[in-house]
Amino acid sequence: MSQITVDRKLCDNHGQCAIAAPKVFSMNDEGVLEFEEIFDDALLDEVEEAIDVCPVQAIFVKD
Amino acid sequence: MGQRIIVAGASLGGLRAAEQLRATGWEGEILVIGEENHPPYNRPPLSKEVLAAPGTPKEVLSKLAFRPRRSATGIQWRLGTRITASNLAGRTITLDDGEEISFDGLVIATGLRPARVAVPGPLDGRHVLRSIDDALALHTVLLPGTRVGVIGSGFIGCESAATAASLGCAVTLVEGRTGPMERPLGSALSAGVREMLSRRGVDCREAVSVVAYRGDGSCTGIELSDGRTVSAEVIIEAVGSHANVEWLQGNGLDLGDGVECDGHLRVLAADGQPVPCVVAIGDIARYPDVRNGLPARRVEHWATPTDTAKIAAPALVAGIAGRTPAEAPAPLPSFWTDIFGTRINGVGSPADAEETRILEGDPGKPQEGVAVGYYRGNTLIGVVNAGLPASRHLHYRQLVLDAGALVTN
Structure with a gap:
C-alpha cells in the first residue's frame, strides 16, 4: 500500500487529479476534493500522473 | 561509451x-x-x-x-x-x-x-510576463493609482489586467483584433469576461490596437488606432x-x-x-x-x-533503439484561467468550433455559472465552463470524450 497527503492550503480544487486517478481522487457536488489517503500500489502510476497534473503541486507521496 | x-x-x-x-x-x-x-x-x-x-x-x-x-x-x-x-x-x-x-x-x-509590440516610442516602462524575473519586476511598479496599459486580451493580458486592477491600479485593456480570450472562449463568453473586467474598473477598449507609445525617455501614454490616447506609465505587452x-x-x-x-x-x-x-x-x-x-x-x-x-x-x-513506436494516445487539450476569483475551465478544441451552444447559465454572467459547448457539425469538440464547481467541469469533460470526436485514419 502507498500513502499520499494533500496540502489543503495549496489545493485549489481544480479537479485534474480526479481525471488522472479517479479511483483515488474525486470532486464532490460542491466541487471540493475528496481522496483516499491509502491506496493499492497498483495505482501508483495513476497517482504519479495526478501529482504531475496538479496545477498547484498540492499532492505529496508519504514515505 | x-x-x-x-x-x-x-x-x-x-x-x-x-x-x-x-x-x-x-x-x-x-x-x-x-x-x-x-x-x-x-x-x-x-x-x-x-x-x-x-x-x-x-x-x-x-x-x-x-x-x-x-x-x-x-x-x-x-x-x-x-x-x-x-x-x-x-x-x-x-x-x-x-x-x-x-x-x-x-x-x-x-x-x-513573448512577442513585443513593434511601434514607435520610448522603451522604458514596457513589460512582458513570462518569467519569475518579469513578474518580480512588474510587481514593483504596480502601485495603487498607477496607470497601466495592458496590450492584448489573451489569457496573460486578461489575467494581468485583473491582477493590476485588484492592486488598485487604473487599468486600460487594449483588446486588439479580438475580444477578451475570444479565440478559446468564443464571442458570447468573451463578452461576459469583458463585462467582469469592466465591472471591476478595467477600461476595456474594443477592436483597437496600439499605434505608438508617447513619452520622452519613458512611456507616458498609448496612441490607439481609433485616434484616442490613453495615459499609462506602465505597459504590459501580452500580444502572443x-x-x-x-x-x-x-x-x-x-x-x-x-x-x-x-x-x-x-x-x-x-x-x-x-x-x-x-x-x-x-x-x-x-x-x-x-x-x-x-x-x-x-x-x-x-x-x-x-x-x-x-x-x-x-x-x-x-x-x-531502431524500433517503431507504439500507437500514440491523442491527448484532450485543457486549460483554465482565473479572473477576479472566477475559474474558467476549458476542455477540447473550442477554437476550432463552427458553432457554439449554451449548455447552462448565461454567458453574459460567467461568475454566476455557465457552460458553453463548441461543435463541428453535430459533434461536441469542446466545452468551456465558468463559475461552476469542478465536478461540473469533470462532467462536461466526459461529454466531450463521449462525443467520440476521435477520428481514426
Missing part, C-alpha cells in the same frame, strides 16, 4: 521529458540545458498570485519550483546556458560558450518567448509569442510556426519523414489534432508539456 539524450529547454517541458524518459526505462545519460538560471518552475501564478504578492525572490522560487518525480534520478542540469546552433544529421548542439555536445537523442523543449527555434535553423526544417511533428511528436523533415531521434514537446511542438482530424497546430496550454512528454519520450527511446 554510454548513450546520451539532450533535453533542450529546462522549464516544465524539460522536466517532464526527463521524468518520462526514465519512466520509459532510458538508463543512459540525460542532460537538460536551459537558458534561465532557475530550475523548472510553475508559470501560471506569475500573472495572478505572484504578481499580486510575490514575497522575496527566494520565497517565489521555493513556492513555484516543481518537485521532480522521485524516479527521475541521475538527471544532469545545465542552467543559465543557451543553445545557439544544432546539427541534427551530425547529432550535435552548440552552446553559447562555443562548446559542442553530441547526442544520441534530442528533445526540443525550448518553448516560446515567438517560438524559440533559431538554434534549429540550417537543418531543413519548417520552422514557420514552431517545429512540425507527427502524432508521436517526432520532428518532421521537409519531405515529411521523421528526423531520426529528434522529438519536440510543449508549446513549441506543432502536431496533428488526431482527435478532430484537423491539421497540425501548436497548443499553448499548461497541460501540453506533460501530455506531449508522455508521447514523445517512448517514441524517442524506440527510435534510438
Whole structure:
C-alpha cells in the first residue's frame, strides 16, 4: 500500500487529479476534493500522473 | 561509451521529458540545458498570485519550483546556458560558450518567448510576463493609482489586467483584433469576461490596437488606432509569442510556426519523414489534432508539456533503439484561467468550433455559472465552463470524450 497527503492550503480544487486517478481522487457536488489517503500500489502510476497534473503541486507521496 | 539524450529547454517541458524518459526505462545519460538560471518552475501564478504578492525572490522560487518525480534520478542540469546552433544529421548542439555536445537523442523543449509590440516610442516602462524575473519586476511598479496599459486580451493580458486592477491600479485593456480570450472562449463568453473586467474598473477598449507609445525617455501614454490616447506609465505587452527555434535553423526544417511533428511528436523533415531521434514537446511542438482530424497546430496550454512528454519520450527511446513506436494516445487539450476569483475551465478544441451552444447559465454572467459547448457539425469538440464547481467541469469533460470526436485514419 502507498500513502499520499494533500496540502489543503495549496489545493485549489481544480479537479485534474480526479481525471488522472479517479479511483483515488474525486470532486464532490460542491466541487471540493475528496481522496483516499491509502491506496493499492497498483495505482501508483495513476497517482504519479495526478501529482504531475496538479496545477498547484498540492499532492505529496508519504514515505 | 554510454548513450546520451539532450533535453533542450529546462522549464516544465524539460522536466517532464526527463521524468518520462526514465519512466520509459532510458538508463543512459540525460542532460537538460536551459537558458534561465532557475530550475523548472510553475508559470501560471506569475500573472495572478505572484504578481499580486510575490514575497522575496527566494520565497517565489521555493513556492513555484516543481518537485521532480522521485524516479527521475541521475538527471544532469545545465542552467543559465543557451543553445545557439544544432546539427541534427551530425547529432550535435552548440552552446553559447562555443562548446559542442553530441547526442544520441534530442528533445526540443525550448518553448516560446513573448512577442513585443513593434511601434514607435520610448522603451522604458514596457513589460512582458513570462518569467519569475518579469513578474518580480512588474510587481514593483504596480502601485495603487498607477496607470497601466495592458496590450492584448489573451489569457496573460486578461489575467494581468485583473491582477493590476485588484492592486488598485487604473487599468486600460487594449483588446486588439479580438475580444477578451475570444479565440478559446468564443464571442458570447468573451463578452461576459469583458463585462467582469469592466465591472471591476478595467477600461476595456474594443477592436483597437496600439499605434505608438508617447513619452520622452519613458512611456507616458498609448496612441490607439481609433485616434484616442490613453495615459499609462506602465505597459504590459501580452500580444502572443515567438517560438524559440533559431538554434534549429540550417537543418531543413519548417520552422514557420514552431517545429512540425507527427502524432508521436517526432520532428518532421521537409519531405515529411521523421528526423531520426529528434522529438519536440510543449508549446513549441506543432502536431496533428488526431482527435478532430484537423491539421497540425501548436497548443499553448499548461497541460501540453506533460501530455506531449508522455508521447514523445517512448517514441524517442524506440527510435534510438531502431524500433517503431507504439500507437500514440491523442491527448484532450485543457486549460483554465482565473479572473477576479472566477475559474474558467476549458476542455477540447473550442477554437476550432463552427458553432457554439449554451449548455447552462448565461454567458453574459460567467461568475454566476455557465457552460458553453463548441461543435463541428453535430459533434461536441469542446466545452468551456465558468463559475461552476469542478465536478461540473469533470462532467462536461466526459461529454466531450463521449462525443467520440476521435477520428481514426
